[in-house]
Amino acid sequence: MTAVLGTDTPLREGVDDDAAVIGASLAEPDRFGEIYDRHAVAVHHYLARRIGASVADDLTSETFLSAFRIRGRYDRDRSDARPWLYGIATNLLHRHQRTERSGYRALARSGVDALDTGDHADTVAARVTAGAQAQEIAGVLARLTAKERDVLLLFAWAELSYQEIAEALRIPDGTVRSRLNRARRRLHTALDRPTH
Template sequence: MATSTDRALWFRAAEGDAEAFAQLYDRHARAIYNFLYRRTASWSDAEDLTSAVFLHAWRRRAEVQLDRDSALPWLLRTADYTVRNEWRSKARYRRAVAAAHLLVSHERDHADEVAGRLDDDQQIRRARTALRKLPKQEQEIVELCIWAGLDQQAAAVALNVPLGTVKSRLSRARKHLRELTPVSAVENQS
């Protein structure tokens, strides 16, 4: 049995075929989770946000028309919007709690103390710190091309910019990251 393209699966899902949508989920959930984990440095937040991305995709499946055979660029852009909304929501919450003088210290979940996850969290934080020093446009390119593994054409679609723009931003981002950090701290995350 031939494997269907994402576009064909999306069309079937838009017609109400839950199995087609499940196949899309199976294909892309790991990439979306990894993208969100790298953005949040929290495995539990990444799991929750991955669910939110696919819930949003399910709800919008009849409205969205893919312009490529892969749904991944659209899903990654949706993941980007989802994580930004989450950050804004958390910032509003922290401001409200601080205003009410109820700010309490945050205790990490016991699961975060597992040695492997702590090491991963520390590496992600170092990489995120280096990434934050880049201009916003270069950050997006690193997140899509290096961390999420999109090719440059797919990143151009996800960002709605020309391919040449993606290439130049990626080149500048790599140069800046080499200047800011040891190579292993960023590229080991890909």
């Protein structure tokens, strides 16, 4: 059995991988719905953590609409469509970068996460345990360049590998590694400082 990457659900025997589904959707457009069914929740979750749930709804729709429109250009040597979809989502997210940056700055100043997507009880418990640290992390995220933030959050939240991030953002693996290294150093520096 082959796993659908990005989920814990294995593909059943005889079920097409993403590349085969996208290829088939060129003649049978309704087949593209399978790609949505496999990956929409993960893409939405990633976007919601970055920009907030209400905007993530729109961006998720835009991501799959864009993917559908350009599906003829999909590299069918790649069986997993996640990096391609995350690349599209990240490009759309850049249109909303000011909102994202403002949210991180607000969290850094106030400790109130304007982009919160979780259950209220979980949020309160998490803030009690990690309040000051969350503010520091948010402050660091706000100060990262958009390119560093993209790499870090695709790695941490979307759980893409270096190679998948490179594919999603259309940059070399080495660039992914250097941006991720810089972002991690900034986070470690902020978190290793003694608190007052």
